[in-house]
Amino acid sequence: MARSNVYQPALARPLICALYHEAKRRRMPMTKLIEELLVRALSGTPGWIAASEQYPREMPSPRRSEEARS
Numbered sequence: 001m002a003r004s005n006v007y008q009p010a011l012a013r014p015l016i017c018a019l020y021h022e023a024k025r026r027r028m029p030m031t032k033l034i035e036e037l038l039v040r041a042l043s044g045t046p047g048w049i050a051a052s053e054q055y056p057r058e059m060p061s062p063r064r065s066e067e068a069r070s
Contacts, residue, residue, distance in 0.1 A: 035060060 023033040042048045043062040052059045 023030040
C-alpha cells in the first residue's frame with residue numbers, strides 16, 4: 001500500500017476522549033464535530049486564506065458549518 005504524504009498529527013488521548021464524548025452528546029460523527037470546530041476556529045485566519053487559495057473548491061463554507069448548528 002502506498003504511503004500518504006499528508007501530515008497526520010497525533011492528538012493527546014484526553015483530547016480524543018473529550019471529542020468522543022462531545023460528538024456522542026451531539027449525536028454526530030467525531031469527524032463532523034472536528035470539522036465544525038476547526039472551521040469556526042480558523043475561518044478568516046491567514047492560514048485559512050492561504051488554504052482557500054490552494055483549494056478553492058474544497059474548502060468548507062463557514063456559513064454551512066453555522067447552519068448545521070442551528
